Amino acid sequence: MSARDTAWTGTGTLLRAALRRDRVMAAVWVYALTASVAGTAVSLRRLYPTPAARASFARTVATDGTLRALYGPVLDPATTGGLTAWRMGSLGAALAGLMGVLIVVRHTRDEEESGRLELLAAGAVGRYAPLTAALLAGCAAAGALAVAVFAALVALGQGAAGSLALGGALGGAAVMFAAVAAVAAQLARGGRLARGVGGAVLGAAFLLRVAGDARGDALGWWSPLGWTAYARPFAAERWWLFAAMAAFAGVLTAVAFRLAARRDLGAGLLGDRPGAPVAGRWLRGPLGLAWRLHRGALAGWTVAFAVTGALAGGAASGAAGLIEGNARVGDLIRALGGTRRLDDAYLSAMTGLLGLVAAVQAVQAVLRIRAEETSGRAEPVLAGAVGRVRWALSHLAFAMAGPAVALAVGGVATGLAYGSGVPRLLAAALAEVPAVWVAGAVAALLAGAVPRAAQAAWAVPAGALLLGQLGPVLGAPRWAMDLSPFTHLPRLPSPVPVPPAPYLWLTLASLALTAASLTALRRRDVF
Template sequence: MTALTVTRAQGGQLTATGTLLRFALRRDRVMLPVWVLVLGAMVSSGANTLGALYATEAERTQAAATMASNGTLRALYGPVFDPSLGGLVAWRFGTFAALLAGAMSLVVVVRHTRDEEESGRQELLSAARVGRHAPLAAALLAALIANTAVAVIVTGALTSATGDAAGSLALGLTIAVSGMFFAGTAAVTAQLTESARFAKGLAAAVLGAAFALRAAGDAGTADGSSVLTWVSPLGWAENVRPYADERWWLLAVLAAAALAQAGAARVLSGRRDVGMSFLPARPGPAVGRLTTAYGLAWRLQRGAVAGWTLGFLAAGVLFGGMTSDVGDLVGGNEQTREIFRRMGGQEAMSDAFLAAMVGILGMVAALYVAGSVLRLHGEETSQRAEPVLAGAVGRLRWAAGHLAIAFGGAVVLMVVAGLGLAIGYGQGLGPIVAAALVQVPAVWVLGGVTVFLYGLFPRAAVGSWGVVGLCLLLGWIGPALDLPEAVLDVSPFGHLPKVPGAEMEWGAVGVLLALAVALVGAGLVGLRRRDVAV
């Protein structure tokens, strides 16, 4: 804070916006580049991957027809509007890139608005020469810069790969404007609630509802014309139709909706006091009910656990429903079969597909574990941990409550994912749930990395997102890019047996479990010996 210098023009409500923007970008100098690069690389690599899988126009046309006829695939990715290489990239990655851009944007906006107010830092800034709406403007500008960077990467890479500059620009702008739409949503929820966690939850609920509505609409129609699709902002983004007679006017609709939400947030911000909200928190009970560190951790994280659990169940059912049709979807394309074999083993295609899906869900579960462990870091840096630790609760007992939720929650998520896969597939409950649980040791290793960084190097704790993101990237696109095994083995998931179907390798699982225990132990030793809130 001592490095933050603010200046003020007379009476300006946006005074010091530039200074706060530079401060926000400095704080997010690790997180934002990771988000941008992962998003850009995910979409950009899709052209090379799909180009190798479907090298001829006939193969692309057949693949597009097969995908368009499958309601489950349409629900997951949306309809295929054009069988060109660019059209397949937009189909495969467009919706998910817009979804992830929305997640990135809502995190950025809430972090630099409601989170600052909740911690008390905004009140300190507001006592200086900072305009009333400067923090909100700076947060939205930070999100705009990140989304613009994603659009530039996607547009440049896909123009080179496909030769279609207009379609590439349309896809890049669609991702960016979708991100800004949900940045506006987060700006509104940040005014409504007193808690940054609740603000993120509300914005994430809107994002999830948008995806669910689009998925329901696309499952029933093959051309994106369903009323449910058009109710969803992600449906608007889908119907921009990059590489297929682009509908540029829908980008203007999305941009106008984002601006309208930003305007509403500005009005709401001007009608409340700093730190206050329009949806005040409920008063607690007259007599305290939280008697243990575990109870406090559960109270703080139960909403996140419930949300992740429901998401994993839905994803499991969706992926399980695709398993029976995987042979038809792959057809005679040997390259696609080889990708699934690299991700899921050399057994029957259905087993290889299931193994690949539990692997992907395991990597996503690592995101949950990292976020749950980093709740310790958030409690410490916001100075909420200090009053707890000033009493009879020791550091290890305080940390153990959150770690139990993080590591135990990972087991719950994988069990639920296995149940969902078995329900969607209609068979194999025991083997599929067991295969899902095999992912837990690798998830715990990445959780252990987060504990290690938090305990020993607290200022570098957020770097655990980069580690998890790298493993996710290697597991998702590594097999498609035919990366060497030595590179794929950088991720702990590369050492797991490809079950169901393959033989169980208890030695690899045991080594990963031992590594996770060692990392957690080292992190807790570091936490016990260092100063709090350094």
């Protein structure tokens, strides 16, 4: 057997292992994205039941630059599928791309960083087998997403060709950014940096698509996320763009394999900066170490919240005008926002969405505790004069304070872009913090008491997102809505005073869960 043949030895075994590890995470991603697309189609069919109503909606979108930039133009207002493609095409493609990045980095750079890949490489595993298995796992998730979206839309009565194009566009985005992550995994030395590089490319592609749609020129064609929208699902589909997506992914995949052949296992092609010969005073305690570990993610989340808040504030006036003539849409926005004024209701709904995203940030930061433990980096810290509780609290401090800072920045950015009401919108954003803390505290409890099930903490923000966005549309029962901590918060901004009791109870619940997590961490073995 030639060396070229042995380079892929063990790919099938690693692929089966990757699919087994991803059976929960990938299923949650596929379910959440498919449910979002299907729920959007159901809600739009109820809100705009006639071609005339859909045409009026599309004309209003065309006249509002912010909405057109955020979601793109409505290419086919004649069908519910066309509106669904407008609403979920860009956002869904960005989320699908994020799924691809996370899956590939998990099975490449994270495996190297943990040392597991070195053990596998000592056996009958070829040089290219881990990268190949990771890319195939990402493609499997992308294919499952495309099939699920296609089946859901067809079941809802939408056209087969448009449903296939929209499902293929979302799956294509996942494949393209899986290839981006494969290259990032060869460049970066750590999984955190690889995810950061992949996320930065994804964010740049999204902003490039936004700029192209805002200006109405060809700038969006330079973005891979622009291709997913310009494939025109439900509107004279451009099937040739799927060949462009495949070519993009193929070129990056070839680059990734070329780079993999040039580097040592565990090394990255981007050189590490030499550190200071002596650590500063700030790094001599667990809090300083936690700040060093969390500062990059905190900066990235804060920038993302500022951009999202600015886009939401800029679209507020246009969105209020968009729904004034449709009583059904107005009722839905009021149900999501909780106030009678349409502009306040829209801003409240957007602030609630920021809170849900902040819950993702909190869970991610809390799970850093578990990552430090499993990687072995926590062991030398705890071997010194640092207790478990103090070590865990240093990470929890940033997990709880970081989302509050990001929400404050997002609230201020929303107010500035809206043109008024900065203090009100800042208060509305900070009002989401107690519910965010509950999500983070649940993650802390799982990491402290049931460490092997720590990843299940992602179910809290995922479930809250689905209940918050689709619950009012689909008429979910009250007991189901109450499962989300965000349901218990009054919706702000509001013209009437709100009771302080929900904020107090949610804060106390988060403190109790955090205390329970620290108690459990003290009593179990660290491994």
